[in-house]
């Protein structure tokens with residue numbers, strides 16, 4: 001829930017920057033789709049990472065690629081679910097960098 005006009009302005013600026021980033025930079029949609037961790041195949045934002053992030057951030061959520069494979073399949077993208085998924089799996093070192 002948005003609290004104030006200031007928060008709305010900040011959110012609008014974030015979305016604008018995401019949008020401009022997509023225009024200025026070459027979108028690598030097809031390349032991104034090959035590495036996308038999201039199993040929701042019908043999403044129109046799949047491979048367009050800037051839209052994916054903006055969509056979930058506006059809902060106080062995290063994109064699929066921040067979750068473990070099992071956590072992602074729950075389709076609960078809330079920050080609370082992300083924190084739980086991270087804490088439950090941190091010891092297993094599932095967040096290894098490539």
Ligand code: SF4
Pocket residue numbers: 038039040043044045046047051052053055056063064065
């Ligand atoms: S994480 Fe969300 S916005 Fe991104 S591709 Fe999956 S369903 Fe779409």
